Amino acid sequence: MSSTATDQLEVMTGTLPISLHLKCKNAEELIRFYSKVEENPIKQDLQAWMTDRAKTNKCMYKHLISHFNEVKGKTELEHVETDFKCSKEGGLALCRKVSYIKNEEENQNKKDQQVENITEIISKLTDREISMFTDGSTLGNPGPTGTGACIYFKGTNSDPVQLKCPVSPNSNNYVGELNGIRLALSFLEEKNIQQKSIHLFVDCQPAIKTIFSNTIPALTIETRQILQNLENKNNKIQIQWTPGHKNIEGNEIADKLAKEAASEMIGKQVEENSRKVDKKELTKDLRLNAGQKWQRRYENTEGNERFMEIFPTVQPRKLYKSERRLECIINQKITGHSHLNSHMSKILHDVQEICPNCDKVETTRHFIFECPAYATQRNKLEREAEEASNRHSEPVADINLKVLIGNSPYQLFHVEGRREFGTEIQKLFQQFIKDTRRFK
Numbered sequence: 255m256s257s258t259a260t261d262q263l264e265v266m267t268g269t270l271p272i273s274l275h276l277k278c279k280n281a282e283e284l285i286r287f288y289s290k291v292e293e294n295p296i297k298q299d300l301q302a303w304m305t306d307r308a309k310t311n312k313c314m315y316k317h318l319i320s321h322f323n324e325v326k327g328k329t330e331l332e333h334v335e336t337d338f339k340c341s342k343e344g345g346l347a348l349c350r351k352v353s354y355i356k357n358e359e360e361n362q363n364k365k366d367q368q369v370e371n372i373t374e375i376i377s378k379l380t381d382r383e384i385s386m387f388t389d390g391s392t393l394g395n396p397g398p399t400g401t402g403a404c405i406y407f408k409g410t411n412s413d414p415v416q417l418k419c420p421v422s423p424n425s426n427n428y429v430g431e432l433n434g435i436r437l438a439l440s441f442l443e444e445k446n447i448q449q450k451s452i453h454l455f456v457d458c459q460p461a462i463k464t465i466f467s468n469t470i471p472a473l474t475i476e477t478r479q480i481l482q483n484l485e486n487k488n489n490k491i492q493i494q495w496t497p498g499h500k501n502i503e504g505n506e507i508a509d510k511l512a513k514e515a516a517s518e519m520i521g522k523q524v525e526e527n528s529r530k531v532d533k534k535e536l537t538k539d540l541r542l543n544a545g546q547k548w549q550r551r552y553e554n555t556e557g558n559e560r561f562m563e564i565f566p567t568v569q570p571r572k573l574y575k576s577e578r579r580l581e582c583i584i585n586q587k588i589t590g591h592s593h594l595n596s597h598m599s600k601i602l603h604d605v606q607e608i609c610p611n612c613d614k615v616e617t618t619r620h621f622i623f624e625c626p627a628y629a630t631q632r633n634k635l636e637r638e639a640e641e642a643s644n645r646h647s648e649p650v651a652d653i654n655l656k657v658l659i660g661n662s663p664y665q666l667f668h669v670e671g672r673r674e675f676g677t678e679i680q681k682l683f684q685q686f687i688k689d690t691r692r693f694k
């Protein structure tokens with residue numbers, strides 16, 4: 255309703271307050287400028303301003319930086335990774351070289367099918383072909399990271415070359431995977447492999463895509479160069495996605511090696527200053543910080559106390575996917591700004607705050623939990639809600655507003671496996687609203 259407080263509506267719909275949203279947007283813009291390559295005129299202009307802020311009066315940058323500082327976490331602007339510089343020389347073209355990747359699209363979600371494919375490919379390999387399996391491993395993710403590679407030079411029945419390499423004291427699986435691919439390819443380059451057919455089996459689809467995508471982080475530039483060098487020596491390289499933990503021998507060996515390498519990194523220190531962050535990672539960080547700011551603001555705003563009993567935390571929420579009219583009624587109940595007489599009496603002179611069925615004040619609580627006029631419907635609601643909670647093994651101590659329409663079912667939408675219970679409770683409450691016929 256028009257009188258409902260904006261911050262309560264924001265919490266209910268999971269909409270980041272506009273002022274925080276603006277700060278995030280400005281901070282993202284600054285990150286975008288900063289991640290440009292050194293030759294970029296905007297980057298040069300920004301850096302000139304940053305080195306001598308007094309000399310050039312650029313109020314736009316001042317504005318962006320102040321907003322960035324408000325929503326940034328631990329990460330400084332200096333840590334943002336510079337975009338990949340495309341060069342036409344050396345064959346590092348903009349386009350993705352999809353020809354490397356076999357069966358990419360059709361096998362995306364078909365693990366078992368792909369295991370069969372891989373097994374077949376492996377069985378058909380000749381002794382003249384090279385097959386390599388790579389893997390990355392993180393203990394904790396993020397945590398100590400290592401990588402491993404298992405290379406068969408004479409068919410998969412021969413003894414493989416086993417490589418492992420510690421990557422970082424604190425990184426993630428994905429970085430481990432990227433390093434694995436580089437480890438294996440650079441080994442071939444060192445061995446001066448020529449005119450061979452090379453099969454690379456990787457169990458991480460994002461890593462495969464990154465190696466061949468057009469916006470690639472600094473980490474993969476070297477790998478691409480190695481690939482190019484190998485191709486120049488008339489090698490034919492194919493990359494296959496290999497589902498992990500499916501008893502494919504090479505993959506299992508690479509996995510074991512990666513884990514060993516990762517454990518070598520336990521207890522090593524991370525050099526904070528040398529840590530570069532991808533701009534996407536940083537943007538995610540900004541949103542997270544903005545969310546925390548929002549939570550604090552929500553907690554410190556007067557008048558939210560009652561509302562906070564139902565919604566203790568702010569978070570993006572999915573709305574009910576049901577009738578709009580019902581949704582309105584339910585949301586009005588949460589805020590207390592509804593067509594019940596306790597609120598209507600504040601707006602209209604000729605309405606009393608008393609319930610039309612008894613002599614109590616008609617509040618949300620009275621309507622749902624107390625008014626004797628709806629005892630039958632209420633009993634039905636409580637009985638069925640209890641049954642639902644038993645059926646889903648979700649202990650509900652008390653059927654209150656929080657359970658029926660508040661944080662709990664909304665939250666349940668987001669917790670895997672608890673979604674059904676949340677949906678069921680919501681449906682029961684909607685039925686209650688319909689049954690009571692108070693809003694016809």
Ligand SMILES: [Zn+2]
Pocket residue numbers: 609610611612613614620624625626627
């Ligand atoms: Zn009543």
